[in-house]
Amino acid sequence: MSAVSLDEVRRDWTRLGSAEPLWAVCVDPDKRNGGWDDEEFLASGAAEIDGALARLAELGVGHGTGRALDFGCGAGRLSNALARHFEAVDGVDISAPMLAEARRLDRSGGRITFHLNEAPDLSAFPDDSFDLVYTDLVLQHLPPELAAGYLREFTRVARPGGAMVLGVPARERATFKGLVFRYAPWPLIRLAQRVLLRYPAPMRMHTWSPERIAAALADGSAPGRAPRIAASEEYWGGDHWQHLRHFVAVPPREESP
Template sequence: MSTVEVMPVGLEQVRRDWTRLGSAEPLWAVCVDPDKRDGGWDDDEFLASGRADVDPAVARMDELGIRPGGGRVLDFGCGAGRLSNALAAHFDEVVGVDISAPMLEEARRLDRSGGRIAFTLNERADLSLFGDDSFDLVYTDLVLQHLPAALAEGYVREFARVLRPGGVMVLGVPETERRTFKGMVFRYVPWPLVALAQRVVLRYPAPMRMHTLRTGRIAELVPGGRIAASDEYWGGDHWRHLRHFVVLDGAAPAGGGTA
């Protein structure tokens, strides 16, 4: 008898929220800017913002001597493909993964790669769509913060599984809340109240969860990895964001996915 897989409650809520965001304001939801509400992002400007994020990260990998040559890239939480297109300018193949079908529709519309990006819907709490040692680079930026902490940590473990030995993870995540009014709201106010304020006061189509992922915790989640650098790269009055460059020096963890 076949079994029906039930999506974890937290992940189902993430799927519902980002499906709403992808249906209502896909580009703004990826790049939240008060001046870009109601369709304010121009397509070319939106994609250029992705190059402005990815190009320095690729240059930093070159500087550190860890950049994979050519290779296959996983863009986790690809949204509307802002970073996928930028990554395709540097690598042979990009797989963009997201939980929101409307976001992926927008990503396919904006695909300027000439066929080198594959956009894939993943509604699972793992990456079992992909086998062990499937990618040379895993890239995710300002995505894990929107997931419940246990799910975010589970995906980091999965990044290590699908990454080839010698491969690289680039993880852009908030390290800490800033000691400002907005930062302290996210740190101390219960999430249901923050979500209500986002919906009612800020008029978000759906709330955007936020939490931190500390450097030490990343090291614990990837025991076979080496953090080559952790750079502060984005400001704002809410969070202190770091971009971690993690090299998988040892053999990838076994099990978990299927080819």
């Protein structure tokens, strides 16, 4: 991942955060130009987190309730929801305007700390920092080599016996719009988003299959100690993508004899 590419991601999401922070987090044609109500926006995050944590419990994927990471936190929609279940939450984003909006919307009473992270890693956090690592609709916006690096970082900062929840598109749908994203060159898609759709900045998109996620999580892990995907389930679909939510168990360390 080159510094220029990372800077391009930062620049685009800084523009999106400055112009349409809530809409850029939850893209809905009816919510353009400030259409999201603050409380409605936060309630949508609470519904997502409540459902995801309930599903982790159903799958028997345990985790503590001490500290959670919201990677690509944007305007704090999910950070606020996580703060209802964890003692502390760290929200990480590359866009300073997004983080300013997140701090405005912070309803946690001091349980959330927001971090500007412009590095291609999570070196601000030591190993085994988080009981839960959560990211949704973020990794697809990053160049794949950068996203893979963050996935490896998730395995480092997740506590043994903890969990991850990773929401990403698994594939393009066999529709006109889906096929455009699969086959059209990125400069053409970027131009269409800016000129035809009038996005404040373009949103790049990449797919991550369960097999690709599992391989990235295993990369660098000790043999037999890679995080295990307990379930990969479709949770949102449209005429562009099939989105999967991956519920991941982080294996506990073996006890020393």
